[in-house]
Amino acid sequence: MLHTVNKSPFEKTTFESCLNHARPGDAVLLIEDGIYAAVKGTAVADRIAGLNGDLSLYALGPDLAARGIQETALCDGISVVDYGGFVDLVAEHDVTQTWL
């Protein structure tokens, strides 16, 4: 399953709830304000480190650039995709769950 998260982890519990309900092998794509969860050195970065590779994590490049977040500022193990990559992820997974 592919999960998308578009809310800041500092304002909503969406990201946390997504992680709590995702299964090993699932993919999580962070978009819009959701990309702030991908940044290393934050109060929620430990949550990503604790996943130990159970989930595949992605962040949408155009949303990073818009918010001035450099790819070098992201946690290890997060892949940056463009809109084409977003489409590929949706096509690769049977189901997409959109966390709002």
Added chain:
Amino acid sequence: MAMEEEFSGSDVQKKFLYVNRRAPYGTIYALESLEVVLIGAAFDQDVSLAFFDDGVYQLVRDQDTSAIGMKNFSPTYRALGDYEVTRLYVEKESLDERGLSSDDLLEITYEDEDDDWAEKPSIRIVERSELTEIMAKQDVILSF
């Protein structure tokens, strides 16, 4: 009389604080706040801005919105000094929680008319306790 004082206009100056707690682009709050600040600047009041929680993201440098089809309004913060909006309080704890420091923020300056128009930084990093005191001193707080 109080009523005459109200209507005399320019000699009634209140302290206005605009509170910014939302990230840019995901919602319209940040842009709306900036628009209201610029409109309000015409009324010759004592205006300052506070950025905390996700609001600190509004001031992150090197924003490039070309690929998301939205206007990058971050350069506009640098024009606030021309509107005599010269105090942008940014909460240190909010920066820390987000892995940010003052180096990650826009360079925003104003020219101090009381100091031979010397160029000075508009952003002031303040601790949460200090921001609490700043809010307590206001006449009007507008929250976005």
